[in-house]
Amino acid sequence: MATLELTIDDDVAVITVRRTRRLGSLFWAAIGWLIFVVAAAALAGLLPLPSPTDMDMLDRRAPISALHWLGTDGLGRDELARLVYGARISLTVGLCAPVIGITIGGALGMLAGYFRGRFETTVVGSMDVLLAFPPLILALAVTAYLGQSLLNLTCILGVLGIPAFMRVARATTLSLARREFVIAAQALGATHMRILLRELLPNVMLPLLAFFLLGVAVTIVVEGSLSFLGLGVPPPISSWGSMIGEGRESLEIAPRLAFIPAIAMFLTVLSLNLVGDTLRALTDPRQGAL
Amino acid sequence: MTEPALLSVEGVAVDLPTPRGNLRAVDRVDLQVGAGRTLGVVGESGCGKTMLSRAILQLLPKKAKLSGRVMFDGRDLASLDPESLRKLRGRSLAVVFQDPMTSLNPVLTIGTQLIETLQEHLELDSHAARQRSTELLAAVGIPAPEQRLTQYPHQLSGGMRQRVAIAIALSCEPKLLIADEPTTALDVTIQAQILDLLAREQRRRHMAMILITHDLGVVAGRTDEVAVMYAGRVVERAPTPALFKKMRMPYTEALLAAIPKLDAAPHTPLPAISGRPPDPTRSLKGCSFSPRCRYAAGSCYQEKPALAGSDAPDHQYACFHPIGAAAGIHA
Numbered sequence: 001m002a003t004l005e006l007t008i009d010d011d012v013a014v015i016t017v018r019r020t021r022r023l024g025s026l027f028w029a030a031i032g033w034l035i036f037v038v039a040a041a042a043l044a045g046l047l048p049l050p051s052p053t054d055m056d057m058l059d060r061r062a063p064i065s066a067l068h069w070l071g072t073d074g075l076g077r078d079e080l081a082r083l084v085y086g087a088r089i090s091l092t093v094g095l096c097a098p099v100i101g102i103t104i105g106g107a108l109g110m111l112a113g114y115f116r117g118r119f120e121t122t123v124v125g126s127m128d129v130l131l132a133f134p135p136l137i138l139a140l141a142v143t144a145y146l147g148q149s150l151l152n153l154t155c156i157l158g159v160l161g162i163p164a165f166m167r168v169a170r171a172t173t174l175s176l177a178r179r180e181f182v183i184a185a186q187a188l189g190a191t192h193m194r195i196l197l198r199e200l201l202p203n204v205m206l207p208l209l210a211f212f213l214l215g216v217a218v219t220i221v222v223e224g225s226l227s228f229l230g231l232g233v234p235p236p237i238s239s240w241g242s243m244i245g246e247g248r249e250s251l252e253i254a255p256r257l258a259f260i261p262a263i264a265m266f267l268t269v270l271s272l273n274l275v276g277d278t279l280r281a282l283t284d285p286r287q288g289a290l
Numbered sequence: 291m292t293e294p295a296l297l298s299v300e301g302v303a304v305d306l307p308t309p310r311g312n313l314r315a316v317d318r319v320d321l322q323v324g325a326g327r328t329l330g331v332v333g334e335s336g337c338g339k340t341m342l343s344r345a346i347l348q349l350l351p352k353k354a355k356l357s358g359r360v361m362f363d364g365r366d367l368a369s370l371d372p373e374s375l376r377k378l379r380g381r382s383l384a385v386v387f388q389d390p391m392t393s394l395n396p397v398l399t400i401g402t403q404l405i406e407t408l409q410e411h412l413e414l415d416s417h418a419a420r421q422r423s424t425e426l427l428a429a430v431g432i433p434a435p436e437q438r439l440t441q442y443p444h445q446l447s448g449g450m451r452q453r454v455a456i457a458i459a460l461s462c463e464p465k466l467l468i469a470d471e472p473t474t475a476l477d478v479t480i481q482a483q484i485l486d487l488l489a490r491e492q493r494r495r496h497m498a499m500i501l502i503t504h505d506l507g508v509v510a511g512r513t514d515e516v517a518v519m520y521a522g523r524v525v526e527r528a529p530t531p532a533l534f535k536k537m538r539m540p541y542t543e544a545l546l547a548a549i550p551k552l553d554a555a556p557h558t559p560l561p562a563i564s565g566r567p568p569d570p571t572r573s574l575k576g577c578s579f580s581p582r583c584r585y586a587a588g589s590c591y592q593e594k595p596a597l598a599g600s601d602a603p604d605h606q607y608a609c610f611h612p613i614g615a616a617a618g619i620h621a
Contacts (some may be wrong), residue, residue, distance in 0.1 A: 116352075179394040187347055188407055188458070189380030198406060202397045 027278045030271035037268055043085040052081040065114045073257050083261060089239035090265070091254045093154050093223045098215035100158025101165045106208050109161070109169025114177050114196055124170070127163040137162050139231050148168040148234040153226065157219050168211050172204045205282065213276030217269040224265055240265045256285060294364070295322035297346065297466055301360035304350060304522075311571045313501055315341040317522040320597075323466065326496045326581050328489075330509030330530070331521035332545065336488040337498060339502045344469045347385060348375055348499075360563050363465065381409050384464035386488075388471040390451035390554070394443040400427075400454050401439030404461060411462040426457040430487060449480035453487065460491055466498045473508065485512055506546050510534060518542045521578035522566050538605070538612035540583050554611065577610070585611040 055077055064071045071079050108127075109203070111118040146152050163204070174210050176182065185199050224241030226232045228248075235241050242260040247258030304316040312355065316338040323329045333339050340462055346360055360367040367375065373609040374469065387393035395403060401435070405566050408414050414422065427435030430453040442527050452472060459467060469488060473481035489512055492499050501513055509516050509530065516533050518526040518541065526539035537543050547561045565582040568574050576591040577583070580607050599606040 018311070180387050181395045183349055184387060184393045184458075185384065185395075186349055186386040187379055187383070188462075189376045189378070189411065190375065194410070198398075199395050222372065222509070227417070 001162050015139070023278060027274060030274040033267055033271045034275065037087055037264070037286055038091065041091050044084045044088060047084065049081040049084060050078040052077060052238055054078070059251060061257070070255065071254070073243075079257065079260060083240075083264060084262065085239045086238040086243055087264070089150065089233055089237060090112045090223060091266075092150065092222050093157060093239075094216045094220040096154045097157035097219045097223075098156070098161055098165075098212050101161030101215060102208055103157075105162040105165025106169045106204070109171075110164040110173045110196060110200060110204055112166070113170040114172025114200065116190070120170075123166065127247060130159070132149050136229075136231075139226055143231050146160040148231070150233055150237075153223065157222060157226075160221065160222075162186050163216055164215070165208065165211065167206055168207055172207050175198055176200055178202050208279040209275055213272050213279075217272040217276075220265060220269055220272075293387060295361075296327075296363060297321075297349070297500075298325040298359075298361040299342075299346065300359040300361065301347055302342070302360060303585055304338070305355040305357075306341075306351070307355075308571060313571045314522055315343060315354075315570065319519075319522075319524050321517055321524070321527075323498045323500060324490075325465065325498055326515040327515065328492065328499045329503060330513035330516040331502045331519060332504065332506055334504055334515060334545075334563075334567065336570075337519045338522040339504075339519055340470055341522075342498050343385065343500065343502055346468065347379065347383060360611070367490075377452075379541045380407065380464070381462045382465045384462070384466070384467070385460035385468045385470060386452070386455050386459045386472045389475040390448060390455045391443070391475070393455050396443055396452060399440055399442055400446070404454075404458055405438070406420065407458055407461050422461075423457075426461055427454070427543070429491070430454070430457045430460070431483075432457075448476050448607070449484065452476060452480075452484055456484070456487065456491070463495060466495060466500070467492070468500045471503045471504070471545060472501075472513055488512075506542075506550055507548075518545070522570060523578065523608065525579065525609070527597065527600075527605075532602065532605050536605075536614060538607040538614065539609050540585050540611070541579050543613055544582075559587050568569040577608070585613075587611065 059072055061072060073079055073082065101221075108123050112123040138160070142152060142156050165187075182195060182199055185195050190199070219238070223232060224240065224244060227239045227241030228245040230242075230245065232241055235242065243261040244258050247254075247261070250257055294459055299319055302316055302319050302371065303314065306313040319342060321329065321331075327440075329555065331339050331342065337412065341354075342352070345356055346362075346367070348356075348370075349361070350356055356368060361379070363575070367378070370378070394400075401420070401423060404426065405416065405419045408419040408422055409416065412419075423439060424435045427438055432438055432450060432453050438446070438454075439449075443454070443520040452475075456472075467488075473484050476484060481530075488499065488501075491497070501509060503509060513530050516526075516528060516530050517524045518533075518539060520541050526533070526537065526542050528537075537546065541563075542562075544563045548563060550560055551558075561583055568578050568581065573579075576589075576593060577586070578596055580586040580590040594606045595610050597606050597608040
């Protein structure tokens with residue numbers, strides 16, 4: 001066998017190849033819309049908006065005017081103010097509930113996929129039970145028992161999201177746990193904790209985060225549906241879903257009362273999906289592999 | 291060897307339960323490796339080489355059953371508690387795997403993987419660990435090590451990745467390095483470089499090494515002793531020069547004949563070993579190589595030959611009709 005001498009050029013330039021991919025105007029438009037919505041929701045108290053709960057019974061379903069930019073609703077409340085304050089509720093629930101899901105579901109899924117055995121059977125079994133349970137019935141039962149509040153609503157939606165996150169985390173962990181780099185880490189004397197947190201978590205995080213953004217979008221819609229059914233935040237607090245629900249009563253007279261919050265929700269969910277997809281494609285370091 | 295061996299594998303057997311019955315992956319293997327020595331383990335795919343290395347590291351699949359003793363530095367690894375075993379791995383025992391694409395974490399930078407290993411075992415602060423990582427990368431022949439630390443595995447070539455894997459394995463100055471087919475996934479020109487690198491680092495660190503490969507050519511110039519494995523058993527064991535001077539086991543001869551030769555005439559058919567290794571879930575009555583062996587006769591189909599030496603004490607083989615013996619049946 002021929003033997004080659006090691007020749008090392010010290011001046012080999014290491015140029016990190018950075019792909020300057022065009023993100024596209026759609027991505028930036030989505031980012032712009034999200035920043036706009038978040039900023040409006042966060043700064044709602046500072047904006048020169050009328051109170052979202054002040055009723056003006058003489059000015060019900062007023063059309064768009066200089067005083068009421070988006071008109072008033074069936075009880076004479078300023079539609080724009082309700083939309084902005086409703087964004088607060090929708091975004092809070094939409095972000096907090098998936099956080100509950102990704103934390104608990106992700107942890108359970110990784111532990112189940114890594115340790116296998118009886119623990120995995122228990123986790124997967126209980127998640128199947130949770131999945132089989134009709135979500136609306138659960139939401140109804142919890143709100144009936146504990147009362148309607150923002151916290152309860154967030155918790156319900158969070159718990160309902162756990163099985164999906166658990167499955168994503170477990171599936172990814174299962175495919176990774178028998179890979180050689182995990183055995184290599186064990187051979188280097190890594191503890192289970194270290195392997196889970198340092199070797200597996202960075203790998204599992206990517207699909208989980210992509211799923212998280214999808215989860216935010218779905219939760220906003222689900223929160224809307226629950227509020228539409230009157231299971232969401234209690235009145236007079238507005239959320240996009242409850243606004244659509246209230247607008248339904250005057251669909252023939254003033255269809256904008258249902259459509260404006262629906263459009264806001266549609267644009268937000270679409271933006272989240274667009275941003276999530278683009279970010280996942282950009283940050284995946286494995287794209288160069290294989 | 292007069293001094294006690296660093297690693298002594300005594301009667302190690304690995305059983306794997308499969309749906310088709312018990313699979314004996316490693317069958318009563320005895321091996322010794324002295325400090326600073328190199329043992330080559332040769333055999334074709336599925337002969338138990340990798341399972342043997344996993345058995346030494348105590349990293350067998352959960353269902354596998356290990357019997358026998360693995361003595362390392364005077365301690366039986368099988369009886370150690372998980373915590374001391376964990377401390378031993380990495381610090382005293384290290385391993386380099388076949389495919390550097392899968393043995394490095396794809397989403398962590400080279401630097402993270404090296405530095406964390408160093409911090410874990412040597413309790414260095416982050417600056418010292420970084421310094422040492424750069425030195426290690428330079429030692430394994432990686433140009434511009436400082437920049438490499440910030441790169442991901444997929445940004446390196448296969449040879450570079452294997453160098454990084456070797457650097458990680460060497461990071462804590464192990465006493466024994468197990469190289470499990472370290473060059474199989476690499477280009478031929480890179481193979482020689484990686485093997486030279488391993489040999490150089492081994493000499494420098496006075497480290498023992500087990501070189502697992504399916505290529506007799508790889509072990510020829512680079513090992514002190516060779517063990518040839520077939521169907522989970524060691525079928526021939528000898529100091530490297532003695533083995534290549536006078537091999538006794540027909541399987542070893544067949545393996546060597548299967549290596550293409552540069553001086554052969556064009557279009558010379560390459561001799562191959564006909565048939566396939568026996569089904570490891572069914573135990574064969576006779577010698578496991580007998581169905582493929584051209585010397586097989588009589589007793590070969592009836593009983594298993596024991597691993598024993600006849601003329602030289604350190605040259606052992608498991609065969610009734612060793613090459614070079616008179617055409618009679620001994621034993």
